[in-house]
Amino acid sequence: xxxxxxxxxxxxxxxxxxxxxxxxxxxxxxxxxxxxxxxxxxxxxxxxxxxxxxxxxxxxxxxxxxxxxxxxxxxxxxxxxxxxxxxxxxxxxxxxxxxxxxxxxxxxxxxxxxxxxxxxxxxxxxxxxxxxxxxxxxxxxxxxxxx
Numbered sequence: 001x002x003x004x005x006x007x008x009x010x011x012x013x014x015x016x017x018x019x020x021x022x023x024x025x026x027x028x029x030x031x032x033x034x035x036x037x038x039x040x041x042x043x044x045x046x047x048x049x050x051x052x053x054x055x056x057x058x059x060x061x062x063x064x065x066x067x068x069x070x071x072x073x074x075x076x077x078x079x080x081x082x083x084x085x086x087x088x089x090x091x092x093x094x095x096x097x098x099x100x101x102x103x104x105x106x107x108x109x110x111x112x113x114x115x116x117x118x119x120x121x122x123x124x125x126x127x128x129x130x131x132x133x134x135x136x137x138x139x140x141x142x143x144x145x146x147x
Contacts, residue, residue: 034067037101040094043067044101049078058083059105061098074098078106082115 034043045060045067056077066072074092075083082088092098099114 080114
């Protein structure tokens with residue numbers, strides 16, 4: 001056998017049902033493509049984690065007509081934190097439905113809280129981050145909004 005040839009090396013082919021991959025959050029064929037969520041006219045794009053860039057698995061959600069407009073999308077990672085903070089649409093129509101899509105696709109519990117941009121200053125709301133912080137000291141810079 002030529003040491004640069006794999007022609008004579010035995011190999012195994014393993015077929016895995018896509019539903020099994022989806023069940024464990026590993027669906028490489030779906031990641032990176034826009035998919036109809038089945039909720040309203042919302043589409044989502046699922047991105048895999050990128051540990052080398054310190055990026056968690058994340059989802060981008062947009063109305064069908066805005067899938068190519070980054071500033072008309074919302075995105076969160078699999079912990080509920082905003083993913084693309086600079087292009088998160090603070091005025092996204094149907095934010096509640098977008099959170100529902102994110103919960104379903106990322107398989108998050110129903111009580112998951114999501115970060116959201118709100119207020120004229122573009123303040124960031126994240127209950128988990130602000131817990132224990134002296135709110136009075138930062139209230140002029142951040143507008144809190146219940147989600």
